[in-house]
Amino acid sequence: MSNPCIICVAITGSVPRKEDNPAVPVTIAEQVESTQAAYEAGASIAHCHVRNDDQTPTSDPDKFAALKEGIEKHCPGMIVQLSTGGRSGAGQARGGMLPLRPDMASLSVGSNNFPTRVYENPPELVDWLASEMLKYDVKPEIEAFDLSHIFQAVKMSADGRLKKPLYIQFVMGVMNAMPVDKEVFDFYVHTLKRLAPDAQWCGAGVGAGQILVNEWSIAAGGHTRT
Amino acid sequence: MSNPCIICVAITGSVPRKEDNPAVPVTIAEQVESTQAAYEAGASIAHCHVRNDDQTPTSDPDKFAALKEGIEKHCPGMIVQLSTGGRSGAGQARGGMLPLRPDMASLSVGSNNFPTRVYENPPELVDWLASEMLKYDVKPEIEAFDLSHIFQAVKMSADGRLKKPLYIQFVMGVMNAMPVDKEVFDFYVHTLKRLAPDAQWCGAGVGAGQILVNEWSIAAGGHTRT
Ligand SMILES: [Zn+2]
Ligand SMILES: [Zn+2]
Ligand SMILES: [Zn+2]
Ligand SMILES: [Zn+2]
Numbered sequence: 001m002s003n004p005c006i007i008c009v010a011i012t013g014s015v016p017r018k019e020d021n022p023a024v025p026v027t028i029a030e031q032v033e034s035t036q037a038a039y040e041a042g043a044s045i046a047h048c049h050v051r052n053d054d055q056t057p058t059s060d061p062d063k064f065a066a067l068k069e070g071i072e073k074h075c076p077g078m079i080v081q082l083s084t085g086g087r088s089g090a091g092q093a094r095g096g097m098l099p100l101r102p103d104m105a106s107l108s109v110g111s112n113n114f115p116t117r118v119y120e121n122p123p124e125l126v127d128w129l130a131s132e133m134l135k136y137d138v139k140p141e142i143e144a145f146d147l148s149h150i151f152q153a154v155k156m157s158a159d160g161r162l163k164k165p166l167y168i169q170f171v172m173g174v175m176n177a178m179p180v181d182k183e184v185f186d187f188y189v190h191t192l193k194r195l196a197p198d199a200q201w202c203g204a205g206v207g208a209g210q211i212l213v214n215e216w217s218i219a220a221g222g223h224t225r226t
Numbered sequence: 227m228s229n230p231c232i233i234c235v236a237i238t239g240s241v242p243r244k245e246d247n248p249a250v251p252v253t254i255a256e257q258v259e260s261t262q263a264a265y266e267a268g269a270s271i272a273h274c275h276v277r278n279d280d281q282t283p284t285s286d287p288d289k290f291a292a293l294k295e296g297i298e299k300h301c302p303g304m305i306v307q308l309s310t311g312g313r314s315g316a317g318q319a320r321g322g323m324l325p326l327r328p329d330m331a332s333l334s335v336g337s338n339n340f341p342t343r344v345y346e347n348p349p350e351l352v353d354w355l356a357s358e359m360l361k362y363d364v365k366p367e368i369e370a371f372d373l374s375h376i377f378q379a380v381k382m383s384a385d386g387r388l389k390k391p392l393y394i395q396f397v398m399g400v401m402n403a404m405p406v407d408k409e410v411f412d413f414y415v416h417t418l419k420r421l422a423p424d425a426q427w428c429g430a431g432v433g434a435g436q437i438l439v440n441e442w443s444i445a446a447g448g449h450t451r452t
Contacts, residue, residue: 110402111337111344112374118337118346123402126339147373148338148404176336176349178374183420187413194409 006223008045008141008169008202009038014057014087026051028063032070038226039075045104046071047081047141047225049088059089064097079103081141084129086119094125098132104167105133107140109156110149113176119145130161141202142168145177150188154195166199168192169225172213173206180209182216189220232449234271234367234395234428235264240283240313252277254289258296264452265301271330272297273307273367273451275314285315290323305329307367310355312345320351324358330393331359333366335382336375339402345371356387367428368394371403376414380421392425394418395451398439399432406435408442415446 011034016024025034028050035046048071050063068080081104084094098105107129108121133140140162142153156162170188172180185203192199202223205213214224237260242250251260254276261272274297276289294306307330310320324331333355334347359366366388368379382388396414398406411429418425428449431439440450 110372111339111346112372113337113347113349113352113378116349118344118348120337120344120346121339122344123339123342145374146336146338147410148371151405151407152339152402176378179377181377183417184373191409 003221005218006045006200006202007038007043008047008081008223008225009035009043010047010049010204010226011035011038012049012051014049014083014085017055026055028066028070031067032074035071035078036074039078043078043226045079045081046075047083047106049083049085057088059084059093059096061097061100064102065100068100068102081105084108085143086121091125092128095129095132098129098136098138101136102138104139104141106143106169107133107162108143108145108149109152110144110146112145112149112178115175119177126156127161130156134161134163139163139167142166143171144168144188145171145174147178147184147188147191150191150195154192154199157196164198166192166196168199168201170201170203170213171206172204173209180205180213185213185216186220189222229447231444232271232426232428233264233269234273234307234449234451235261235269236273236275236430236452237261237264238275238277240275240309240311243281252281254292254296257293258300261297261304262300265304269304269452271305271307272301273309273332275309275311283314285310285319285322287323287326290328291326294326294328307331310334311369312347317351318354321355321358324355324362324364327362328364330365330367332369332395333359333388334369334371334375335378336372338371338375338404341401345403352382353387356382360387360389365389365393368392369397370394370414371397371400373404373410373414373417376417377421380418380425383422390424392418392422394425394427396427396429396439397432398430399435406431406439411439411442412446415448 025031080102082102083106203213203217204225217224251257306328308328429439429443430451
């Protein structure tokens with residue numbers, strides 16, 4: 001088996017609530033239990049968001065610490081990836097959990113539109129988050145919502161702002177950002193190979209396109225995200 | 227001559243000042259004179275920004291009205307395109323000149339990073355600017371700073387939010403957005419042909435890549451921007 005496929009499980013995003021789907025794990029206990037089930041089914045990375053008691057998303061480092069501890073205890077060897085995404089906080093609060101030294105953290109390196117607003121990742125904040133990840137030895141997963149984000153990640157990696165080799169996630173299917181499109185997917189894979197031959201990548205289809213993007217990713221030798 | 231090449235002249239951007247280059251036309255009189263020279267040399271579209279007396283960019287409708295009047299008088303038949311770009315104003319002020327009913331106006335349909343900040347084009351503002359352009363019969367030039375912006379423009383056109391056929395400008399070379407890259411350029415052209423076969427397009431290289439992107443655009447049957 002020359003290139004095993006990594007399954008990254010996003011147990012709890014930042015948006016869906018119990019009202020939307022009663023199966024969404026929201027409390028730390030529910031999240032640990034759900035992660036353990038995924039771990040036993042073969043997932044190797046846990047992509048983590050945390051919630052307040054009213055289910056709203058937060059970047060609270062204490063919540064992240066409790067979740068990280070629970071996953072490490074119940075899922076030995078599983079890679080813990082904490083989200084620094086902008087739905088859960090603003091500015092440097094988005095990186096407040098990095099001193100916990102998780103194995104990985106998500107990192108957006110560009111800006112784009114979301115369904116109702118701008119997903120803001122100003123250059124200065126991106127550089128600060130990247131420097132914190134270097135400081136605490138946290139491996140970034142780059143969230144590429146558009147083609148230029150791949151170029152930006154490669155540039156930051158060449159500049160020494162990101163530890164090599166790159167790990168990039170292609171995100172498709174978010175309204176007002178990049179839709180699920182096979183030619184674009186193929187061009188993403190081709191472009192990353194051209195610019196950073198040693199990079200690893202995974203594909204994430206948000207919503208209806210999830211299984212399709214999983215299939216494309218496995219067929220193209222990439223990793224997958226639930 | 228089956229498909230003539232349109233030259234769009236950007237006489238004054240929003241950034242450079244007399245200190246940077248004494249030849250930059252800043253006053254309305256200078257801008258009209260400079261546009262006339264370009265018009266006599268063969269340019270057919272004037273892409274216009276206006277400035278305050280201290281050279282800072284503005285969206286002031288009165289300044290735009292004076293410039294439009296001067297160009298129409300001295301360059302009969304030239305297409306006047308006014309910028310609704312975000313460097314010259316914020317929110318709906320960016321579209322305050324649309325009631326002047328210029329032939330064209332620029333329109334960004336997504337967000338991305340600029341050298342030091344986020345270029346913010348929230349979905350609601352994009353839709354408002356597009357609806358004003360429909361209301362005043364202004365033809366938009368879509369400024370595509372990234373690949374998803376092409377998809378968004380095609381979607382807006384299919385929804386009836388933009389008048390067909392599309393006119394798109396591929397912008398390359400802005401730091402922290404899409405760099406000047408030939409494979410991406412070719413993929414832009416290919417993707418637009420696939421999604422909107424009747425669209426017209428032009429390529430703009432900002433800074434050092436300008437002539438290169440002009441050459442690529444002419445060779446690929448597109449239009450050009452100075
Ligand atoms: Zn996430
Ligand atoms: Zn992943
Ligand atoms: Zn402009
Ligand atoms: Zn143009």
